Amino acid sequence: MELDAFRRLFPIRFHERHLLESIRPDGRALGRARDTTLMLGAVASANGSALAKIGCTTMLAAIKMEVMTPTAEAPDEGCIAIDFHMPPICSPLVRPGRPAEVAPVISKQLSDTILRQGSCDTLLDIYCLDADGALFDAALLSAVAAFSHLQIPVVSHNDDGRIVLIPDDNSGAMKEKEPVNKEKIKLKLNNLPFSLTCVLHKNYILADPTSEEESIMETFLTVVLSARVS
Helix, strand or coil, rough: CCCCHHHCCHHHHHHHHHHHHCCCCCCCCCCCCCEEEHHHHCCCCCCCCEEECCEEEEEEEEEEEEEECCCCCCCCCCCEEEEECCCCCHHHCCCCCCCCHHHHHHHHHHHHHHCCCCCCCEEEEEEECCCCCCCCHHHHHHHHHHHHHCCEEEEEEEECCEEEEECCCCCCCHHHEECCCCCCECCCCEEEEEEEEEEEEECEEEEEEHHHHHHHHHHEEEEEEEEECC
């Protein structure tokens, strides 16, 4: 039987043969993660953005900031709205017109991981461009990188005394307004969360699984740690 046919018909046996040799079909050791790349500023129209790749898994994160009126109960707190998108181009398992089942799960995990206090009204959109396993790890990486690239826009007071955003070109009536902050402010991150997903199969632990490995393994485990920025 040809190797590709055996892999399709008996995927568990195929992978277990590799596990016996402590190696995976892509040549990695069991505990080795795939190569990771980051590109900041991937979306010019966003206040902060990043493109993250872990192996073939690719995420694009973009942040837009808006002015909001804080509540009386939490005058120092803003809001982060997170949307995780999985278009059909990212995986053959995602059908047009039908949302991916994992999308709301990852969106909830991201909301639980990213701190909300002390922000403006922040809109974070993450687009999965290629879903080849460890989606949460790549999504979190792209989100944190986008926040590290984020620059808080210049704001001013309008005629009603409300704070409004000043466009980058500072055009129109905004030229007559004295800005509250004269320059964009780079967001300072005190902690950088990062994660690693592993799959467990019998007595084996595989770090950073591909989508093929995720589809046949028994148990998933994701560990999130936070590195403090000095």
